[in-house]
Amino acid sequence: MRTDARADAPDGSEDSGASTLERERAPAVAVPADLESPRAKLVYLAVAVWGEISADDLCERLALRKGTVLSIANGLRERGYLERRGMEYALA
16 A cells, blocks of 8 residues: 555556646746756756746755856856846846
């Protein structure tokens, strides 16, 4: 007998516990194919999912140092993937 709170989904797979509505609201995000750095992908996806976000918030949420976030964000800006909007970053 299973003791955890998860249940099997109707298709036989394990249900992650997220409701259907929560899964439907998750944005579909494609990472640009030419991004090779795992951290650049992480920052790109964070901005894509969370929307406009400051470097400080990225640091806190991703547990990265500010210098790392700024370097990655500036590289993504130079490549045309991000843009600055005041004190925040957003997808270009």
